[in-house]
Amino acid sequence: MSRKQGTGGKKRPSGRGQRHNQDFRSGRDSGNASGKSLARGNAPMKKKSTPQKAEDSDxxxxxxxxxxxxxxxxxxxxxxxxxxxxxxxxxxxxxxxxxxxxxxxxxxxxxxINPEKKAYVLLNKPKGFATTTSEGKGRTVMDLVANATNARIKPIGRLGRNSTGLLLFTNDETVVKKFTNSKNGVSRLFQVELDKNLKFEDLKSIQEGFKIDGKLIAVEEISYIDGQSKNQIGLKIKNTGNTIIRTIFDHFKYDIIKIDCVAIGHLTKKDIPRGHWKHLTEQEVNTLRML
Structure with a gap:
């Protein structure tokens, strides 16, 4: 039930005691003996409190x-x-x-410790994008995942500007260390197209390992790709970049036409079109941590 304001600032009697009436539009309170408006500028003095600093969003x-x-x-x-x-x-x-x-x-x-929520983004990289977090390098892979998360993710390893395929981004340093560990690492599967057929004896030499300037160069697996010509090669390595691939084929006098990363550990390009990305599922993340 609405309440009526008394005239002359007087309060109307009530069997339950006095009613405290306020005109919310004017700010006047019938219980205010002075009759002054409680609008801004005439409000009663309040006890001083310690001034609060403006909240810093940083x-x-x-x-x-x-x-x-x-x-x-x-x-x-x-x-x-x-x-x-x-x-x-x-x-x-x-x-x-x-x-x-x-x-x-x-x-x-x-x-x-890192206060950010852990993020894991898998990109199917197209040609023409540099794998770098630096500015001033033209189009980079960071442009492709700019809307994926607010977390400060970075790519693990790299793919050349004209190389394609899977690239994993994360802010999880534990996972990063798994990839960069020289003893264990995480396997990556590449499909490599050469300018000519790979000789079988060269394939065997690569499989067995060889030295360049006294340093052993080894891969996990190498094979011809079933149903395709002998210049289409499958190569599995644990190195985080693809420069080792060029080093290998340069040594045997082959030019590389194309490098495509088709798998990282258990992760594949399934349902990720070129130039698109996805967030890893909880199961994929758990499996990644156990590698």
């Missing part, structure tokens, strides 16, 4: 920073902070509500 609470890294929940992060397990730029921080910048050096129990 800052993030330390407990949230830690929680975003996947180490623990915010509540658990507060406990870790309180007992001195967290440092920021080399200094132990135990203050609750402490804020950090996204690029600060934050460490938990001595190990640097």
């Amino acid at each position: 800052n993030i609470r330390l407990n949230k920073y830690i929680a975003n890294s996947g180490i623990c929940s915010r509540r658990e992060a507060d406990e870790h902070i309180a007992i001195g397990l967290v440092t920021v730029n080399g200094q132990v921080v135990t203050e609750m509500g402490y804020k950090v910048k996204i690029d600060d050096d934050v460490r938990y129990d001595g190990r640097r």
